[in-house]
Amino acid sequence: MLAGCADALSTVHPAGPAADAIATLWWVMLIGACLIFLLVMALLALAFRRSGGGGERIWLVGMGLAFPLTVLAALLAYGLVIGERLSPGDRPDLVTVRAEGRQWAWRFSYPDAPGLVTDGVLHIPAGTPVDVEVTTIDVIHSFWAPRLAGKLDAIPGHVNVLRIEAREPGEYAGVSAEYSGPGYLDHRFTVIAHDADGWTAFVRGVTP
Amino acid sequence: MTILRFRAPGMSLDKMPIFAWYMLVVALMILTGFPPLILGSVLLELERAFGWPFFQVAEGGDSLLWQHLFWLFGHPEVYIIFLPAAGIVSTVLPVMARTTLMGSGWIVAAAVALGVLSFGIWVHHMFATGIPHMALAFFSAASTLVAVPTAVQVFAWIGTIWKGKPQLKLPMLWILAFFATFVIGGLTGVMVAVVPFNWQVHDTHFVVAHLHYVLVGGFVFPVLAGLYYWLPHLTGRRRFFRMGEPAFWLVFVGFHVTFLAMHWVGLLGQRRRTFTYESEQGWEVINLISSIGGFITAIGFALVLIDITIGALVTVGGRRNPWGAGTLEWAMPKPVPAYNFASLPPVRGREPLYDDPGLDLLIARGEGYLGDPADGRRKTLVVDIASGRPEQVVVFPANTALPIVMALVTGIAFLGLLIKAFWLVPLAVLGVAALAFRWVWGLGSRRDEGLLDAGHGLSLPLASAVAHPPGWWGTAFLLVADATFFASLLFGYAFLWTVAPNWPPAAYLEPGLAGPMLGLAGVVLAPLGLRLAERGLRSRSAMAPGLAVALIGAGASAAAAVLAVRAAADPQGHAYDAIVWVIAGYVLLHVVLAAGMSVFLAARRATGFVSPDRYGEVRIVRLWTDYAAVTTLLGLAALYLPGGLT
Numbered sequence: 024m025l026a027g028c029a030d031a032l033s034t035v036h037p038a039g040p041a042a043d044a045i046a047t048l049w050w051v052m053l054i055g056a057c058l059i060f061l062l063v064m065a066l067l068a069l070a071f072r073r074s075g076g077g078g079e080r081i082w083l084v085g086m087g088l089a090f091p092l093t094v095l096a097a098l099l100a101y102g103l104v105i106g107e108r109l110s111p112g113d114r115p116d117l118v119t120v121r122a123e124g125r126q127w128a129w130r131f132s133y134p135d136a137p138g139l140v141t142d143g144v145l146h147i148p149a150g151t152p153v154d155v156e157v158t159t160i161d162v163i164h165s166f167w168a169p170r171l172a173g174k175l176d177a178i179p180g181h182v183n184v185l186r187i188e189a190r191e192p193g194e195y196a197g198v199s200a201e202y203s204g205p206g207y208l209d210h211r212f213t214v215i216a217h218d219a220d221g222w223t224a225f226v227r228g229v230t231p
Numbered sequence: 232m233t234i235l236r237f238r239a240p241g242m243s244l245d246k247m248p249i250f251a252w253y254m255l256v257v258a259l260m261i262l263t264g265f266p267p268l269i270l271g272s273v274l275l276e277l278e279r280a281f282g283w284p285f286f287q288v289a290e291g292g293d294s295l296l297w298q299h300l301f302w303l304f305g306h307p308e309v310y311i312i313f314l315p316a317a318g319i320v321s322t323v324l325p326v327m328a329r330t331t332l333m334g335s336g337w338i339v340a341a342a343v344a345l346g347v348l349s350f351g352i353w354v355h356h357m358f359a360t361g362i363p364h365m366a367l368a369f370f371s372a373a374s375t376l377v378a379v380p381t382a383v384q385v386f387a388w389i390g391t392i393w394k395g396k397p398q399l400k401l402p403m404l405w406i407l408a409f410f411a412t413f414v415i416g417g418l419t420g421v422m423v424a425v426v427p428f429n430w431q432v433h434d435t436h437f438v439v440a441h442l443h444y445v446l447v448g449g450f451v452f453p454v455l456a457g458l459y460y461w462l463p464h465l466t467g468r469r470r471f472f473r474m475g476e477p478a479f480w481l482v483f484v485g486f487h488v489t490f491l492a493m494h495w496v497g498l499l500g501q502r503r504r505t506f507t508y509e510s511e512q513g514w515e516v517i518n519l520i521s522s523i524g525g526f527i528t529a530i531g532f533a534l535v536l537i538d539i540t541i542g543a544l545v546t547v548g549g550r551r552n553p554w555g556a557g558t559l560e561w562a563m564p565k566p567v568p569a570y571n572f573a574s575l576p577p578v579r580g581r582e583p584l585y586d587d588p589g590l591d592l593l594i595a596r597g598e599g600y601l602g603d604p605a606d607g608r609r610k611t612l613v614v615d616i617a618s619g620r621p622e623q624v625v626v627f628p629a630n631t632a633l634p635i636v637m638a639l640v641t642g643i644a645f646l647g648l649l650i651k652a653f654w655l656v657p658l659a660v661l662g663v664a665a666l667a668f669r670w671v672w673g674l675g676s677r678r679d680e681g682l683l684d685a686g687h688g689l690s691l692p693l694a695s696a697v698a699h700p701p702g703w704w705g706t707a708f709l710l711v712a713d714a715t716f717f718a719s720l721l722f723g724y725a726f727l728w729t730v731a732p733n734w735p736p737a738a739y740l741e742p743g744l745a746g747p748m749l750g751l752a753g754v755v756l757a758p759l760g761l762r763l764a765e766r767g768l769r770s771r772s773a774m775a776p777g778l779a780v781a782l783i784g785a786g787a788s789a790a791a792a793v794l795a796v797r798a799a800a801d802p803q804g805h806a807y808d809a810i811v812w813v814i815a816g817y818v819l820l821h822v823v824l825a826a827g828m829s830v831f832l833a834a835r836r837a838t839g840f841v842s843p844d845r846y847g848e849v850r851i852v853r854l855w856t857d858y859a860a861v862t863t864l865l866g867l868a869a870l871y872l873p874g875g876l877t
Contacts, residue, residue: 029511029512029513030499030500030513031500031512031515032499032500032501032512032528033498033499033500033513034431034432034498034499034500035498035499042431044425044427045428046429046430048425048427048428049422049431049498050427052421052422052425052428056415056418056419056421056422059414059418060414060415060418063385063389063410063414064410064411064414065391066389067389067407067410069393070389070392070393070397071397071399072394077332079334079390081390082333082334082386082388082390082393083333083334083337083387083390086382086384086386086389086390086513087337087341087379087383087384087385087386087387087705088379088383090382091378091382092378092379095375095378095379095421096378098375098421098425099371099372099375099425102425102426102427102428103368103371103426105427106364106367106368106371106426106427107364107726109427110364112477125298157489162294163294165359165434167502170429173427173430173431173433174359174360174430174431174433174434175359175361175430176359176360176361177585178287178295178360178361179293179294180288180289180293180583180731180732180733181295181361181732183360184361186785191834198500198502199436200359200433200435200502201434202434202503202504207505208505208506208507214660222256223481225875
């Protein structure tokens with residue numbers, strides 16, 4: 024089974040632009056967080072070695088206000104830019120698919136191929152942005168293919184749109200990431216990304 | 232209430248201990264944070280028991296409404312947990328560093344800022360629910376912003392250690408563990424507040440690790456510091472065995488072994504709320520390490536428990552103030568006498584025991600305020616909120632089992648709902664009403680006493696003989712919580728109206744003429760009646776005509792609410808009709824409560840508990856009546872608005 028492979032669900036082994044951007048964001052934040060942590064610990068350790076240093080202004084205005092505001096403003100801007108880039112927007116080559124969750128299975132359909140329905144396996148073209156319209160017919164689920172993009176909830180009565188993209192053809196693991204009862208553990212799906220010929224054949228109804 | 236009005240004389244707000252400041256913020260947050268959850272639970276129970284479809288999308292409800300109501304409570308709740316712990320750090324750390332707290336004004340401002348900000352960031356638990364991007368950006372910014380007041384506090388604490396001469400005693404060890412752990416939790420907290428990253432780690436073990444760093448680092452460790460700090464105060468004993476230090480190291484090391492690597496397994500894709508996983512995903516080693524760390528932590532906590540039990544029960548007695556702290560609790564005699572403090576000390580500074588080294592003796596000799604036990608009543612002072620100037624004397628009631636019995640009967644009402652024994656519920660509610668009546672009836676006095684001697688040449692009135700006694704303030708704060716509940720209800724109504732897919736319902740309520748007219752009459756008459764009653768009482772003429780007007784007003788409001796319910800369709804059919812029932816029921820409940828209080832007031836006047844000089848109870852009922860009138864106005868407006876617009 025695909026989900027059994029090492030790193031099949033890993034967010035730090037991205038296989039598409041959205042997951043790439045978020046993995047990079049993580050490494051940047053990790054380095055920043057480590058530096059800040061070491062700084063705070065160093066200040067704490069020094070506090071035990073000497074006494075009397077540093078006026079109130081330095082501690083409160085400098086370290087307490089200015090320092091976090093600067094770091095947070097930079098981080099927030101970075102996060103917003105990535106968030107904006109990852110959000111669905113119009114693209115000429117855009118492909119749309121529908122994902123419908125239920126307890127405990129996923130069913131996928133394709134506006135490009137009316138009538139075509141696949142259970143547990145989502146077919147997409149590789150190297151092309153794909154908008155997944157996520158919804159559910161019972162309780163809340165969450166659509167998550169970690170190597171392709173972040174997760175998005177499937178909420179009764181609502182349709183949420185998630186942009187995913189696989190750089191290379193291949194199989195990618197996906198799971199539901201919102202607890203939904205006894206079958207939650209095995210509430211999985213697979214994403215198969217086809218090359219151009221494979222996708223054309225799939226849309227025409229020829230199972231590759 | 233207690234923090235604002237029951238302080239030592241002279242303790243103005245700026246001289247209040249920092250811990251009390253934190254608890255004041257926490258108390259206000261509890262009053263405004265819990266009502267959304269209570270509303271959510273009420274709606275859920277109505278859906279479960281009677282099939283009113285608030286969260287069923289097919290009948291006009293929306294499951295997202297539950298998420299909003301829950302997190303409206305859920306995020307402030309995180310700070311309701313954290314702020315008392317931060318208060319402990321702010322109290323214990325300066326004593327351990329043998330200095331005073333750096334920038335205490337800043338710390339108070341930071342605590343208030345955290346309290347306010349925490350209500351604006353509930354959506355950050357819902358980043359993956361498909362909320363519009365502009366809203367996500369706003370809540371992401373607000374969520375990262377909470378790091379600023381937190382940073383102010385952390386650096387003020389570190390600056391305090393720099394300023395002083397720190398000692399590595401056991402409470403200080405726990406505070407250092409707090410720093411190391413909480414800073415990591417705060418940094419990962421900022422990470423998950425960044426929306427794209429949140430989309431990946433939401434509902435994975437990364438979040439599990441983060442919340443343990445924040446809750447254990449931000450709450451459990453400071454509380455253990457506080458426990459070891461105040462243990463000599465509670466027991467009057469010294470620590471004997473040095474078991475606390477090894478226990479500390481086991482917990483500290485065990486905790487990080489358990490949870491540090493868990494971040495990584497979350498990034499590798501392990502979801503929350505799963506009890507097992509398939510092998511070969513690269514998760515085994517990390518989970519094994521976590522399990523070992525869990526056992527080490529558990530052993531450490533067991534040792535802490537044993538250490539504290541031994542410390543509390545069998546060690547030798549110690550000095551009264553072993554840390555050399557400056558706050559008033561350390562003036563308490565050991566063992567604690569039944570009356571706590573023999574008299575109330577005048578307070579001149581933030582650390583009264585540093586300002587007046589002989590203060591504990593002055594208290595014990597009864598040379599403070601209210602030091603004369605002659606009349607055998609338990610009394611304390613009520614002070615002005617800002618200045619701490621004594622204003623009233625409060626006589627506490629004698630020992631009674633009524634509160635605990637009433638709590639039990641209240642519990643039975645909820646138990647009845649839970650096990651679906653619905654016949655039990657009205658019985659229990661009647662029991663609660665009867666007990667409440669009995670309890671309130673037993674308070675107060677039937678004679679006017681004039682001014683009482685409070686000591687130090689001060690003469691003060693009794694609390695029952697002023698316009699705004701403690702009961703009025705308590706009512707005001709209760710109504711703040713009640714108003715938050717009502718506001719959450721109106722939010723839920725507006726949310727369903729604008730967001731839920733299956734709206735509008737088949738038909739909105741038609742305003743007509745009778746409902747709005749009756750409602751308006753009630754809104755005007757009930758508050759007017761209470762004012763007439765008070766004027767009648769104070770001018771020593773009759774109070775009854777005013778109360779009669781108030782009751783007529785209550786009747787009109789109640790009739791308006793009943794008309795709305797009768798006009799609504801079946802509450803099981805559509806969430807709109809269910810909401811109409813709930814809003815009208817809320818209005819009806821408050822109108823009936825206020826009317827019952829007017830009747831109670833008439834009985835109190837007839838039996839002499841209320842007199843022209845003891846009119847505080849009239850003001851309390853007036854406050855309730857005004858509140859009921861406002862909710863009637865808003866509730867009916869909300870009910871008739873959609874029908875009136877279309």
